[in-house]
Amino acid sequence: MPRTARKKSKTGIYHVILRGINRQTIFECEEDALKFIQTLGKYLKDGGYSLYAYCLMGNHIHLLMKEEKEDLGTSIKRIGASYVYWYNWKYERIGHLFQDRYKSEKVENGKYFLAVLRYIHQNPFKAGLVKELADYPWSSFNEYIGESKLIDTNFVLNMFSNDRSKAIDAFKKFHAVEGQETFLDIDEKKKWKDSDAIELIKSICHVTSCKEVQKLDKKEQSHYFKLLYQEGLSARQIARITGIGRWMVLKAINN
Known part of the structure; x- marks a missing residue:
């Protein structure tokens, strides 16, 4: 079946997601993340696009950007190809790193633009990686x-106030609220059958029966639940199989 053409944004602004092929990790260490950010900077100049937000996660990347001199597809291709060339050289590997087609959604009004911006910056918090957005080093939050x-911070901060100090305060308050909107997401969490999920839980939690997870201390549970969540198990499925309350699982994941 032929691919459908991407819908063009009237503003030229898009929320873009790049994903590792077969859920492969894109960033093995800090050097990898730094290299990707450097690559963004290089092609920011060459391609002339505007960048409003980024967030590098383990196996995917969020970008909020505006196409300028060249179209979005060309810019993404340049960025991806350059990073993959370096990554393959470093790890002595060959072949693809990213899925062959990036995902994108058009952003055509200010309200949705700010909501996407917040969603991108809140990714590490929602994944349980940090307690404060400013603690995550691989997003654009701290640039604001x-x-x-x-980042073209003036474009965004001026949407809050013409006074920079007031704009930054409003920006922080806006990000302290969890958005309820639904956005383009990676959609790559594996749908685990209970039988497979049971084996995964036993393997990650080092138990012979999933009910034994109830006997682990809270710190261990929190650590294992985060790992299981990152593997694609939902809080509901973890709770159902282990017999631990769903709200306790959610609390552990977000702690």
Whole structure:
């Protein structure tokens, strides 16, 4: 079946997701993340696109950007190809790293733009990786409240206030609220059958029966639940199989 053409944004602004092929990890260490950010900077100049937000996760990347001199597809291709060339050289591998087609959604009004921006920055918190957005080093959040390196921060901050100090305060308050909107997501969490999920839980939690997870201390449970969640198990499925209350699982994941 032929691919459908991407819908063009009237504003030229898009929320873009790049995913590792077969859920492969894209960033093995800090050097990898730094290299990707450097690559974004290089092609920001060459391609002339505007970048409003980014967030690098383990096996996927979120970008909020506006196409300028060249179309979106060309910019994404340049960024991806350059990083993959370096990554393959470093790890002595060959072949693809990203899925062959990136995902994108058009962003055509200010309200949705800000909601997407917040969603991108909140990814590490929702994944249980940090307790504060400013603690995550691989997103653009800190460029808005500190030194700007890649991001066109004025465009966004002026949407809050013309006074920069007031704009930053409003920006922080806006990000302190969890958005309820639904956005383009990676949609790559494996749908685990209970039989497979049971074996995964036993393997990750080092138990012979899933009910034994109830006997682990809270710190161990929290650690294992985060790993299981990252593998694609939902809080509901973890709770059902282990017999631990769903709200307790959610609390552990978000702790």
